[in-house]
Amino acid sequence: MGGSISSLSVFAAAVEDSLLPGLLFNVREHSKNFKPEDMQVQIEGKNCIVTGANSGIGYATAEGLASRGANVYMVCDISSISDVKSFASRFSSKDVPIHVLVNNAGLLENKRLITSEGYEMNFAVNVLGTYTLTQLMLPLLEKAAPDARVITVSSGGMYTVPLMEDLQFSGDKFDGVVQYARNKRVQVALTEKWADMYKDKGIGFYSMHPGWAETPGVATSLPSFSKSLSGKLRTSEEGADTVIWLALQPKEKLVSGGFYFDRAEASKHLPFAGTKGSHAAIDSIDDTLKTLSVYSHNYSSSFRVVEMEV
Numbered sequence: 001m002g003g004s005i006s007s008l009s010v011f012a013a014a015v016e017d018s019l020l021p022g023l024l025f026n027v028r029e030h031s032k033n034f035k036p037e038d039m040q041v042q043i044e045g046k047n048c049i050v051t052g053a054n055s056g057i058g059y060a061t062a063e064g065l066a067s068r069g070a071n072v073y074m075v076c077d078i079s080s081i082s083d084v085k086s087f088a089s090r091f092s093s094k095d096v097p098i099h100v101l102v103n104n105a106g107l108l109e110n111k112r113l114i115t116s117e118g119y120e121m122n123f124a125v126n127v128l129g130t131y132t133l134t135q136l137m138l139p140l141l142e143k144a145a146p147d148a149r150v151i152t153v154s155s156g157g158m159y160t161v162p163l164m165e166d167l168q169f170s171g172d173k174f175d176g177v178v179q180y181a182r183n184k185r186v187q188v189a190l191t192e193k194w195a196d197m198y199k200d201k202g203i204g205f206y207s208m209h210p211g212w213a214e215t216p217g218v219a220t221s222l223p224s225f226s227k228s229l230s231g232k233l234r235t236s237e238e239g240a241d242t243v244i245w246l247a248l249q250p251k252e253k254l255v256s257g258g259f260y261f262d263r264a265e266a267s268k269h270l271p272f273a274g275t276k277g278s279h280a281a282i283d284s285i286d287d288t289l290k291t292l293s294v295y296s297h298n299y300s301s302s303f304r305v306v307e308m309e310v
């Protein structure tokens with residue numbers, strides 16, 4: 001994740017000042033209510049894909065799933081849509097059921113960077129890559145019905161913005177922090193839509209907020225922020241906790257389309273934030289993403305998938 005300290009501080013403060021005071025730091029407080037037996041579940045033979053799994057929350061998630069017996073496929077680059085497609089095509093030829101897809105890959109790039117396919121970088125990874133991979137994995141997820149899951153790692157940053165159709169931040173003054181928050185809002189709204197669209201397919205869709213965690217991405221891209229809050233931020237493992245929890249719980253305990261934080265369903269909107277009605281735009285956004293996803297062309301081929309061994 002990358003971004004400027006000043007805008008990030010405003011962003012963090014906006015969330016901190018919200019009606020969810022525990023959102024940022026108090027995993028230790030919330031964890032008093034955690035049930036250890038929730039995590040004592042073995043998932044031998046289940047196939048899980050984790051994107052952005054080479055560091056931080058993604059790595060901790062991959063490790064947590066693999067240590068419980070899952071076959072974990074760590075996917076390391078989703079910024080190129082053509083590469084996502086070529087991965088999906090190769091992976092689909094394995095014809096194995098996918099029980100859990102964890103859409104974790106994400107970044108907060110403060111500069112307006114454009115990918116080789118012509119997309120704004122935050123959008124390419126956080127939204128379009130995530131969207132395309134999820135769509136292309138649906139047939140394999142259906143093979144794991146009635147208990148397949150898609151877990152998308154969003155962020156509490158999404159509370160600060162409504163859903164907007166301007167997916168690539170067309171305004172003059174590009175702000176990576178705002179763009180990141182918008183992307184994370186799209187993930188939450190898409191999860192809601194997918195849950196509705198595929199409710200009869202035996203696939204559950206969940207989005208979640210990991211809490212602010214001191215991950216390699218945060219430490220590298222936000223050194224001052226990371227340093228000033230050192231010891232107060234969560235560990236990558238604490239950030240991954242609810243992702244793993246969502247993968248392990250009986251599906252009857254979970255609400256498809258829900259947004260989760262610290263092993264519990266949380267509101268997707270803050271009172272008086274005026275974001276609620278904005279989710280009506282998701283149908284049109286879904287159409288746009290479908291079009292972009294279908295018509296993306298490849299100029300590079302850097303896709304990697306690694307099978308995790310424990």
Ligand SMILES: NC(=O)c1ccc[n+]([C@@H]2O[C@H](COP(=O)([O-])OP(=O)(O)OC[C@H]3O[C@@H](n4cnc5c(N)ncnc54)[C@H](OP(=O)(O)O)[C@@H]3O)[C@@H](O)[C@H]2O)c1
Pocket residue numbers: 001051052053054055056057058076077078079104105106107125153154155156209210211212213214215216217218239
């Ligand atoms: N840490 C937090 O406080 C926090 C809070 C809220 C939400 N989140 C979300 O949690 C998820 C994991 O973040 P993290 O904090 O663990 O950060 P991280 O350590 O930077 O991990 C992010 C992962 O996404 C991958 N990624 C970054 N840019 C990519 C690109 N262009 N194409 C494909 N993959 C890319 C990274 O791969 P490379 O290492 O190869 O770049 C890495 O594996 C993200 O979705 C983030 O938005 C984190």
